[in-house]
Amino acid sequence: MIRAFSPCLTVSSRMLVRRLRPVPEGAEILVSVGDVVEATDPVARVELPGPSQILSAASSLGIPRKSLSEAMVVVEGDQVVAGQVIARASALFGLLKSTVQAPFDGRIQSVSDVSGQVMLSAAPRPIEVSAYLDGEVRSVKGGVGVEVEAEASLVQGIFGVGSEAIARLVRIGDDPEGKIVITEGRATSEVMERLRETGAVGLIAGSVGGADLVSLAGRELNLADTGDEDIGFTLVVTEGFGDLSMAARTAGVLDGLVGGRVSISGATQVRAGVVRPEIVGRAHGSSGVEDREEDGIAEGTTVRIIRGEAFGRIGRVTRIPEEPASIGSGGRSLVYVVRLDDDHEITVPRPNVEK
Amino acid sequence: MIGADASVIVITDCGSTTTKAILIEEVDGVFRQTSRGEAPTTVETPVEDVTRGVIAALRDLSALSGRRIIGDNGEIIRPASGNTGVDLYLSTSSAGGGLQMMVAGVVGSISARSAERAALGAGAIVADVVACDDERSAQRRIDRLKGLRPDMVLLAGGTDGGAQVGVVEMAEMLSAADPKPRFGKGFRLPVIFAGNREVADEVQRIVGGKSDLFVVDNLRPTVDEERIGPAREKIHDLFLDHVMQQAPGFARLVEWTDSPVMPTPSAVGSMLRSLADSEDIAVLCVDIGGATTDIFSVVEGVFNRTVSANLGVSYSAAFVLKESGEENLERWLPFEMDPGRLRDEVMNKTIRPTTIPDSEEGLLVEQALAREALRISLEQHRAFATGLKGTMDKSSGISGFSAGSGQESLVRMASLGLIIGSGGVLSHAPRPAQTAAMLIDAFAPEGITRIAKDSIFMLPHLGVLAGVNGDAARSVLARDCVVDLCTCVAPSGTGKPGSECLEFTLEMDGSVVESGRLALGDVLVVPLAQGREATLTVDPKRGFDVGAGKGRRWSGPVRGGPCGLVFDCRGRPIAWPESRTERVAAMRRWLKAFGAIDVTDAEGTK
Structure with a gap:
């Protein structure tokens, strides 16, 4: 039997989910293998390098650049505190005095008599890395990360905006403050504005309008690589742009998560090393761990059309021709023949379906 | 050899x-x-x-x-x-993303520009260019550089014996940002210094503790001289000896090959220079991908390359829309489409980049995106390829320009003898006429220009071959690589739509096979088979020029192709009707004339 390969998004009410919580070299690991953790528990504490700032010290003192070293009252490598005088100069027999003070706590990284500049590095900033999943620590690798595993529900979206959020999932219309809100249809501009104003931390929607998203963000977003934006909440879109309803299977799995705590991530990367946004919550539905379907599409596989007039329609592959066929654009492509849920049979380019 | x-x-x-x-x-x-x-x-x-x-x-x-x-x-x-x-x-x-570099200079239009040219000419993708006079604050530059993971850095600035302060400031900024190399844990970032040699020791003191510093000849030894050869060669050496050794499996690949592995764009440049030289013409070549568009040109012996990193037809589709604006994109459609729907279509292509159009409407939207990506990429290329005071790269003869603003581009459309298109949206268009139409619409060539495609983008292969067997490379280039689509005849000039533009006669074997009279706004395709040559005589009307001067007769040989001989009398710049309805009608008429779409009824609606 011919088997072809098409990309697919994971939608499962119960499966093993593993997530590596990346940590840099030198991070303090707070958990051990076998520890049971909650999504909000910290698993590592990291000291991120503080920002560096270049101070135009010679210019501030009104002295030649080449005289900066003589004016310095600290030297390279010294620790300084905010407000501390680091360089001093005087003119007119001491009548005019000027100083340069450290703008923040840090370390003198360099002093240059050529540029007349001082480089100051701030003290490292501590941050904590959360477990993200309610699960068990499976591995700990210094400089790499902490791997957490959970039996959970997992829904991958097609596109997201913003970083991670962990909160209770509620339906649209419920009190959204501090919650993640779900709507199965298109999230309009008004809905998104209202959620932002009322303090929702996340929104899961079937679709959004491209223009609405630009309006909300106040700028065009780089859709190919997201995760760091701040539009007021984290957004996960399951279907795409336009007026598209959430696929029934996706809506069904998410329905089982309403009322409970979920973790979401808006990070999306559509280039090499693809990353899709996701919603992870407690496992529900049938007991045991659901097997993922074998990769690939064969005759009989249920697929979803993801482009063109039949976008969003579900069907079953009835034939996989070996040779390219003519398609509606006038070109030729490898195709699937798909019988839709209304028994109508259509020919679809292979890249335009997902499982 | x-x-x-x-x-x-x-x-x-x-x-x-x-x-x-x-x-x-x-x-x-x-x-x-x-x-x-x-x-x-x-x-x-x-x-x-x-x-x-x-x-x-x-x-x-x-x-x-x-x-x-x-x-x-x-x-x-x-x-x-x-x-x-x-x-x-x-x-x-x-x-693995090719060769990714960050370049820095003191003055954006002088040393930073030269450094960028050296990096691009060596086949790099330039992730960012920083200069003392760019609009960002020092802190924003540092923050930006911190996030980059380049394969190497090229630092320039100051003429020999000239400015020192800016160069040291750039070195300090680099040290403060301390960008990490893309490959190799514990591997120190290579930094090439090609600036004022008098501050090389100071630069070494500042960045040497964190990076591997390589000092080469100043690429701007004097203000009016550019010498990018030594920097470019060092980039190649470091690419092979350091970067590729860190990339997964490349050390083994280097052992297998009989000649050094070349960065792909560098090989393309090598082949194009050879082609332009052997045919004594100016050549422009474009490779449009899903994420980026590369443009290469060889004009008057000067090679230029630009990479438009966010202009492509799938991963970068939404960015193309952002850069072009909805109206510029929509004008290429031969039907009306709600702007919101067009935007959603483009954004869906970005997040599902591997899907393909399965309707003519979808195909034409993607081809409109390609036109805008190509048009903007060419604008960027022409702005970059400025040749002003005739300064030549004395070490390689490859590039030459001097600083300033408002310079005329080296790449004048009327000077181009050949435009080569490559990349999926061009190579896999259902009809050759669609490929030709996209290239002509987007680039708006002037005068007499051959339009061709490299259907499988073989230029990189032939470029590396040219280094060891030039005859073999040229033979394959002529016979199997560059496939003529048409010759485009496009008078430059503007006028009143419908006014007389040109008269022409086409002769083969001493007989007139076609003649005609065209008005401003007309597009006409005259069949002329692949491999056939004919003699064309064009008499442009007053105010129009096809290469011999305004209103002056041009006569010479032209080559055919699957799209024959294309007369594009839409004016330069293309004269677009004012109203949206008229624009749609005009685009439908033009695409039909190219043979890029079928129009089946009197209204022109499919």
Whole structure:
């Protein structure tokens, strides 16, 4: 039997989910293998390098650049505190005095008599890395990360905006403050504005309008690589742009998560090393761990059309021709023949379906 | 020379997503490309070994050509004997993102620009250019550089014996940002210093503790002299000796090849220079991909290359819309489309980049995106390729310009003899006329210009081959690589729509085969078969110029192609009707004239 390969998004009410919580070299690991953790528990504490700032010290003192070293009252490598005088100069027999003070706590990284500049590095900033999943620590690798595993529900979206959020999932219309809100249809501009104003931390929607998203963000977003934006909440879109309803299977799995705590991530990367946004919550539905379907599409596989007039329609592959066929654009492509849920049979380019 | 007497040659180009292999054989004394194979590139997880993709592509090539290339030991069989083995194996690579660089200079339009040209000419993708006079604060520059993971940095600035302060400031900024190299844990970032040699020691003191510093000749030894050769050669050396050694599997690939692996764009540049030189014409070549668009030009012996990093038709589709604006994109559609729906269509293509259009409407939206990506990329290329005071690169003769603002571009559209298009949206368009129309619409060539395509983007392969066997490379280039689509005749000038633009006669074998009179706004295609040549005489009306001067007769040979001889009398710049309805009607008429769409009823509606 011919088997072809098409990309697919994971939608499962119960499966093993593993997530590596990346940590840099030198991070303090707070958990051990076998520890049971909650999504909000910290698993590592990291000291991120503080920002560096270049101070135009010679210019501030009104002295030649080449005289900066003589004016310095600290030297390279010294620790300084905010407000501390680091360089001093005087003119007119001491009548005019000027100083340069450290703008923040840090370390003198360099002093240059050529540029007349001082480089100051701030003290490292501590941050904590959360477990993200309610699960068990499976591995700990210094400089790499902490791997957490959970039996959970997992829904991958097609596109997201913003970083991670962990909160209770509620339906649209419920009190959204501090919650993640779900709507199965298109999230309009008004809905998104209202959620932002009322303090929702996340929104899961079937679709959004491209223009609405630009309006909300106040700028065009780089859709190919997201995760760091701040539009007021984290957004996960399951279907795409336009007026598209959430696929029934996706809506069904998410329905089982309403009322409970979920973790979401808006990070999306559509280039090499693809990353899709996701919603992870407690496992529900049938007991045991659901097997993922074998990769690939064969005759009989249920697929979803993801482009063109039949976008969003579900069907079953009835034939996989070996040779390219003519398609509606006038070109030729490898195709699937798909019988839709209304028994109508259509020919679809292979890249335009997902499982 | 290695490979000069080889008669069976295999070349691979390890691209970001696909590794493409071609087989070149000497047949009856003539080198031809006889077969090709491909396989996914395997530089990323889970495989992380580029040679696995190379082997798979060579096995595909074996299956299609019948030649046994890989031996039982998993290595390339050499030399060729009968239907087994090869005499020469070469490769180019842009896998794993190619060569990614950051460049810095003191003045954006002088040393930073020269550094950027050196990096681009060496085949790099330039992730950012920083200069003391760019609009960002020092802190924002540092923050930006912190987030970059380049393969190497090129630092320039100051003439020899000239300015020092700015150069040291740039070195301090680099030190403060401390960007980490893309590959190799514990590997120190290579930094090439090609600035004022008098501050080389100070630069070493500042960045040497964190990076591996390499000092080469100043690329702007004086204000009016550019010398990018030494910096470019150092970039090549470091790419091979450092970066590629860190990339998964490349050390092994380097051992396999009979000549150094070239960065893909560098190989393209090499081949284009050879082509422009042998035909004595100015050449423009574009490779449009899903994420980026590369443009190469060789004009008056000067090579320029630009990479428009966010202009492409899938991953970068939304960015194209952002840069072009909805109206500019929509004007290329021969039907009306709600702007909100057009935006959603484009954004859906970005987040599902591997889907393909399955309707003519969807196809035309993607081709409109391609036109805008190409148009903006060309604008960027022309702005970059400025040749002003005639300063030449004394070390290589490859580039030349001097600083200033408002300079005229070296790439004048009327001077181009040949435009070559490559990349999926051009190569795989259902009709050759669609490819020709996209290139002509987007680039708006002026005068008489051949329009061609490199259907499988073989220029990189031939570029690396040119370094060891120039005759073989030129033979394959002429016979199998550059495929003529049409010759475009486009008078420059503007006027009142419908006013007289030109008269022409076309002769073959001494007989007039076609003649006509065209008005401003007309597009006409006259059939002229591939490989045929005819003599064209054009009499442009007053105010219009096809290469001999305004209103002056031009006569000369023209070549045919599947799209024949295209008369594009839409004016330069193209004269667009004011109203949206009229624009749609005009675009429908033009596409029909090109043969790019069918129009089946009087209203022009499909």
